[in-house]
Amino acid sequence: MKKHNFYAGPSILPQTTIEKTAEAIINFAGTGLSVMEVSHRSKEFVAVVDEATALFKELLNIPDNYSVLFLGGGASTQFAMVPFNLFIKKAAYLNTGAWSKKAIKEAQMFGEVDVVASSDDKNFSYIPKGYTIPKDADYFHVTTNNTIYGTEIKYDIDSPIPLVADMSSDIFSRPIDISKYVIIYGGAQKNLAPAGVTFVIIRNDILGKVKHHLPTMLNYQTHIDKESMFNTPPVVPIFAALQTLRWLKEKGGIEEMYKINVKKAGLLYSEIERNSLFKVTVEAEEDRSLMNICFVMTEGNEDKEKAFFEFATSKGMVGIKGHRSVGGFRASTYNALPIESVAALVETMKDFETQNK
Amino acid sequence: MKKHNFYAGPSILPQTTIEKTAEAIINFAGTGLSVMEVSHRSKEFVAVVDEATALFKELLNIPDNYSVLFLGGGASTQFAMVPFNLFIKKAAYLNTGAWSKKAIKEAQMFGEVDVVASSDDKNFSYIPKGYTIPKDADYFHVTTNNTIYGTEIKYDIDSPIPLVADMSSDIFSRPIDISKYVIIYGGAQKNLAPAGVTFVIIRNDILGKVKHHLPTMLNYQTHIDKESMFNTPPVVPIFAALQTLRWLKEKGGIEEMYKINVKKAGLLYSEIERNSLFKVTVEAEEDRSLMNICFVMTEGNEDKEKAFFEFATSKGMVGIKGHRSVGGFRASTYNALPIESVAALVETMKDFETQNK
Numbered sequence: 001m002k003k004h005n006f007y008a009g010p011s012i013l014p015q016t017t018i019e020k021t022a023e024a025i026i027n028f029a030g031t032g033l034s035v036m037e038v039s040h041r042s043k044e045f046v047a048v049v050d051e052a053t054a055l056f057k058e059l060l061n062i063p064d065n066y067s068v069l070f071l072g073g074g075a076s077t078q079f080a081m082v083p084f085n086l087f088i089k090k091a092a093y094l095n096t097g098a099w100s101k102k103a104i105k106e107a108q109m110f111g112e113v114d115v116v117a118s119s120d121d122k123n124f125s126y127i128p129k130g131y132t133i134p135k136d137a138d139y140f141h142v143t144t145n146n147t148i149y150g151t152e153i154k155y156d157i158d159s160p161i162p163l164v165a166d167m168s169s170d171i172f173s174r175p176i177d178i179s180k181y182v183i184i185y186g187g188a189q190k191n192l193a194p195a196g197v198t199f200v201i202i203r204n205d206i207l208g209k210v211k212h213h214l215p216t217m218l219n220y221q222t223h224i225d226k227e228s229m230f231n232t233p234p235v236v237p238i239f240a241a242l243q244t245l246r247w248l249k250e251k252g253g254i255e256e257m258y259k260i261n262v263k264k265a266g267l268l269y270s271e272i273e274r275n276s277l278f279k280v281t282v283e284a285e286e287d288r289s290l291m292n293i294c295f296v297m298t299e300g301n302e303d304k305e306k307a308f309f310e311f312a313t314s315k316g317m318v319g320i321k322g323h324r325s326v327g328g329f330r331a332s333t334y335n336a337l338p339i340e341s342v343a344a345l346v347e348t349m350k351d352f353e354t355q356n357k
Numbered sequence: 358m359k360k361h362n363f364y365a366g367p368s369i370l371p372q373t374t375i376e377k378t379a380e381a382i383i384n385f386a387g388t389g390l391s392v393m394e395v396s397h398r399s400k401e402f403v404a405v406v407d408e409a410t411a412l413f414k415e416l417l418n419i420p421d422n423y424s425v426l427f428l429g430g431g432a433s434t435q436f437a438m439v440p441f442n443l444f445i446k447k448a449a450y451l452n453t454g455a456w457s458k459k460a461i462k463e464a465q466m467f468g469e470v471d472v473v474a475s476s477d478d479k480n481f482s483y484i485p486k487g488y489t490i491p492k493d494a495d496y497f498h499v500t501t502n503n504t505i506y507g508t509e510i511k512y513d514i515d516s517p518i519p520l521v522a523d524m525s526s527d528i529f530s531r532p533i534d535i536s537k538y539v540i541i542y543g544g545a546q547k548n549l550a551p552a553g554v555t556f557v558i559i560r561n562d563i564l565g566k567v568k569h570h571l572p573t574m575l576n577y578q579t580h581i582d583k584e585s586m587f588n589t590p591p592v593v594p595i596f597a598a599l600q601t602l603r604w605l606k607e608k609g610g611i612e613e614m615y616k617i618n619v620k621k622a623g624l625l626y627s628e629i630e631r632n633s634l635f636k637v638t639v640e641a642e643e644d645r646s647l648m649n650i651c652f653v654m655t656e657g658n659e660d661k662e663k664a665f666f667e668f669a670t671s672k673g674m675v676g677i678k679g680h681r682s683v684g685g686f687r688a689s690t691y692n693a694l695p696i697e698s699v700a701a702l703v704e705t706m707k708d709f710e711t712q713n714k
Binding site: 003007010013021040075189217319 | 358
């Protein structure tokens with residue numbers, strides 16, 4: 001049976017990324033060796049890092065005064081790296097959920113953190129608006145997409161101070177004006193590659209201002225100077241990332257991907273709103289994520305949750321259980337998820353409604 | 358032509374690790390999905406981490422009061438994590454080369470570091486002896502195998518203070534008495550898995566004594582509490598590590614591996630000593646690495662270096678160029694390198710000598 005992969009992360013990757021990576025695990029670039037057992041300084045692997053960096057810049061239209069880094073580990077390390085590199089006297093953060101809270105916690109080790117607004121009063125089911133970004137803070141940090149709650153900041157914020165964004169789960173899903181940010185970072189395991197590599201887009205002139213000691217590996221300058229090759233990088237995730245970037249370019253780039261994402265999300269949100277058994281957890285349409293669509297049973301139908309989960313599983317749906325802090329269901333519709341999978345889920349929801357009438 | 362992979366790292370992995378990983382990239386544990394696109398919290402992937410942890414403990418005979426962690430990123434991050442977690446007033450380090458120096462540099466950010474001995478007077482071509490470990494230091498740090506210079510501490514040091522070892526390039530190559538160490542760490546990309554995961558063996562009671570702030574991701578306790586699943590771990594490197602651990606067990610474990618390693622290294626060191634064109638860079642036999650065998654041309658034959666490199670390359674030898682700071686050649690003979698590859702290199706050296714007589 002065809003599986004429809006709605007996992008929130010690690011999550012679906014393009015079929016070509018999977019096939020090309022499997023091939024390179026056996027024979028990489030005609031070397032007769034696995035990509036896992038070739039020096040990262042071999043000309044074959046250096047070519048992978050160079051092309052991945054160039055494509056990253058091309059696809060996102062990144063200005064020349066920015067660097068793109070591929071670092072080992074996950075975005076959680078960035079929660080500390082950002083203040084290590086930028087915190088002087090005060091930082092500002094927007095609290096939109098569990099990942100924002102983790103980022104705030106790390107910044108608080110460095111001093112005063114101004115949480116400008118929070119949506120925790122309604123279990124993070126909306127994006128706060130109308131807040132004021134303090135002009136005297138060193139930077140303002142946001143989490144653009146909140147996988148757990150299904151909310152997303154789908155626009156580039158105008159910030160009077162340097163803007164930092166965790167885009168782990170929505171990078172490459174919509175066009176971004178990079179020049180509005182000083183740092184964009186994210187774990188790769190949604191729209192890019194398997195877990196184990198983190199991308200960082202950084203404006204070069206923002207560094208070198210802090211006075212405290214910086215551990216070498218936590219200093220962005222270390223990795224900028226060595227073009228992501230200060231230490232041995234995670235070779236397989238970077239190789240896979242390159243395949244996804246090539247696929248993105250072939251598919252028409254980010255503008256095209258955005259159109260498809262709007263269509264996919266529209267299809268599913270419409271069905272949830274139409275279907276008498278389900279409702280979207282995020283009320284305001286402008287706050288609804290294009291990547292993670294959260295929904296629960298309507299009032300009076302809560303007892304059908306388990307039955308729907310089992311019915312959907314029997315139809316090949318994988319990874320649709322909602323996060324425990326929201327409950328219900330979550331369908332993640334990342335770039336690599338084909339519209340056919342969304343259509344299959346919509347069909348499943350319709351069938352379930354008919355059966356339960 | 359058959360390739361003989363002598364890369365220093367990333368380096369040769371068992372054929373079964375390569376094949377099983379390629380298979381799982383296509384279809385993981387019968388899920389019909391790639392191991393790259395399945396949630397790390399799925400029961401299938403949790404089983405991978407659990408078995409890898411259990412086998413790690415079994416193979417190295419790790420006592421119950423230790424934890425085994427698989428962390429994202431490389432060993433370079435450990436250079437900072439060790440002092441973050443253990444440094445109170447003073448640390449002691451042995452300087453045996455480039456990696457030791459990097460570890461020392463990170464510790465110096467925390468305060469006084471006593472470098473008890475160094476072999477930098479002879480380009481790190483020997484292991485210092487007869488030094489005194491200060492009893493008032495918080496811990497003593499050593500790099501057991503020095504890939505660049507071909508030296509190795511092939512015994513477990515008796516230390517009056519907590520002993521920490523970077524075993525990136527010799528873990529699983531010889532039996533170790535774990536109880537003599539409080540922390541053993543290493544990048545996976547020599548004897549275990551592709552780059553992107555770092556293992557840490559840690560005695561649980563050594564933590565919780567420092568007073569300074571610890572970034573969450575740099576706190577070993579974070580990862581002990583969450584059994585390496587605090588954040589999304591590097592799934593492909595961990596899956597590959599499990600395959601290598603199974604292979605190690607099937608091959609008879611570490612005792613058996615050690616016997617083969619002694620035989621492989623013996624074969625190559627004997628030929629270098631016999632052959633009039635080559636000499637080992639590490640004089641004392643007790644200091645010679647079983648994992649990285651460094652050799653240069655003998656006096657008067659320096660002009661034949663390039664010719665030998667080309668001849669060896671034509672015979673299928675890959676990755677035998679010595680590190681630029683030592684020159685000449687380096688043959689890395691990690692666990693997965695078959696004795697046939699060592700024999701092929703020996704044959705190549707003999708043929709080259711005959712041709713140049």
